[in-house]
Amino acid sequence: MPSAPDVSHLDPFAPGTRRLTDPDTTRAAMRAAGPLVQATAPAGGPVWIVTDDTLARQVTTDPRIAKDPAFAPPAWDRRTAGLEPTAAEQPSLTTLDGPEHAELRRAHAPLLSAKRVNERSERVHAIARELLGELARHGTVDLMADFTTRYPLTVLLDILGISLDHVDRAADACRLMFAPDPAAQGTAIAALAELAATALADGEGLAAELGERMPPGTTAQQLRYHLFGLVFAGQLTTDAALGFLVADALGPDPAQGEALVRRTLRDHPPAPYTLWRYTTADIEVAGVPIPARSPILVDIQGVNTRPGSPPGADLAFGAGPHFCVGAQLAQLELRAVADVLAADFPSARLAVPYGELRQSTLGGILGNRLTALPVVLAG
Numbered sequence: 217m218p219s220a221p222d223v224s225h226l227d228p229f230a231p232g233t234r235r236l237t238d239p240d241t242t243r244a245a246m247r248a249a250g251p252l253v254q255a256t257a258p259a260g261g262p263v264w265i266v267t268d269d270t271l272a273r274q275v276t277t278d279p280r281i282a283k284d285p286a287f288a289p290p291a292w293d294r295r296t297a298g299l300e301p302t303a304a305e306q307p308s309l310t311t312l313d314g315p316e317h318a319e320l321r322r323a324h325a326p327l328l329s330a331k332r333v334n335e336r337s338e339r340v341h342a343i344a345r346e347l348l349g350e351l352a353r354h355g356t357v358d359l360m361a362d363f364t365t366r367y368p369l370t371v372l373l374d375i376l377g378i379s380l381d382h383v384d385r386a387a388d389a390c391r392l393m394f395a396p397d398p399a400a401q402g403t404a405i406a407a408l409a410e411l412a413a414t415a416l417a418d419g420e421g422l423a424a425e426l427g428e429r430m431p432p433g434t435t436a437q438q439l440r441y442h443l444f445g446l447v448f449a450g451q452l453t454t455d456a457a458l459g460f461l462v463a464d465a466l467g468p469d470p471a472q473g474e475a476l477v478r479r480t481l482r483d484h485p486p487a488p489y490t491l492w493r494y495t496t497a498d499i500e501v502a503g504v505p506i507p508a509r510s511p512i513l514v515d516i517q518g519v520n521t522r523p524g525s526p527p528g529a530d531l532a533f534g535a536g537p538h539f540c541v542g543a544q545l546a547q548l549e550l551r552a553v554a555d556v557l558a559a560d561f562p563s564a565r566l567a568v569p570y571g572e573l574r575q576s577t578l579g580g581i582l583g584n585r586l587t588a589l590p591v592v593l594a595g
């Protein structure tokens with residue numbers, strides 16, 4: 217039986233820091249090894265990684281491959297592997313598949329459709345203008361210190377109908393999600409879920425609307441967890457993307473508007489890998505046998521940055537039934553910052569040479585984030 221090339225020596229989940237201009241040699245080597253490679257998972261044992269666009273689209277639509285952590289390798293320590301609760305413990309978009317997942321998507325998707333999101337365009341631009349305007353008065357500012365966290369959270373809380381007085385609490389909770397103590401995560405989830413509950417109590421915004429659209433039998437606790445999921449998934453990713461977007465806009469080869477957003481998401485996808493997926497039975501993928509309860513990932517960054525790949529649909533927002541439900545909102549948020557930067561801060565510049573900007577990754581499947589982004593917005 218054929219097996220996938222083993223790339224464990226490349227250590228594709230290693231944490232680290234490198235310059236923004238340094239080439240990503242690990243991803244190039246994984247791609248060169250084949251469309252499906254095998255590595256060692258951070259939580260131990262083998263993981264299969266897809267490096268090819270066509271195969272990625274097959275794997276993300278394969279009904280034999282599921283998101284539910286109930287199918288995670290039995291040897292993984294659930295606590296330290298950073299897994300979500302199982303679908304039975306906590307049903308969610310990111311752990312359900314099949315008809316139950318489709319039902320939840322039907323509840324969420326219309327609220328975040330292109331039409332609904334574009335109705336918020338002026339408001340999102342106004343939030344970007346206000347936050348950047350405040351910073352512009354301070355000379356050199358590090359946008360990664362607060363802006364990239366605060367702006368997506370402000371947009372999300374605003375759209376969900378949660379009072380903006382809670383942005384600081386929400387920001388603290390998001391930072392706690394990555395504290396080394398796994399217990400801190402529980403505290404952070406509870407804090408975000410509690411904030412979401414305030415919008416439900418007020419009956420305002422998208423949170424309340426989502427509540428009305430939930431499948432029958434959904435408990436209040438489950439609804440709060442769905443809202444936590446939206447805030448967390450929407451903050452973390454957009455936060456990282458904003459750093460790359462502004463660096464790119466002010467860098468040596470600037471683009472603007474939609475082209476800038478597309479290029480940033482293609483070259484620096486904030487989710488460099490898909491979330492974990494697991495085989496539900498012994499299966500073959502691209503002719504390679506993979507045992508039941510094995511983890512599979514798509515290397516989104518590797519696929520997106522393959523030299524010579526035609527421009528067009530990249531995998532920044534995933535593919536298949538789990539395609540990012542917030543993709544329209546995320547692109548509006550990025551577009552608003554690109555627009556406001558170009559229109560209101562035409563003299564904005566990096567306060568350090570582009571070549572000195574550094575990105576770090578916490579390791580595992582987490583994405584890269586600029587370590588700092590010192591800029592002068594005006595003057």
Ligand code: HEM
Nearest residue numbers: 309310449450453454487490491533534538540541542546
């Ligand atoms: C630039 C920003 C963003 C990027 C690059 C991004 C990327 C992704 C990707 C790659 C997936 C699929 C993961 C997989 O298949 O394993 C995903 C799913 C998801 N995203 Fe996003 N996302 C972004 C912003 C947002 C925002 C703003 C929201 C919320 C409003 C959001 C909510 C979600 C949710 C709830 C899912 C799970 C969907 C499902 O499993 O059915 N994301 N995202």
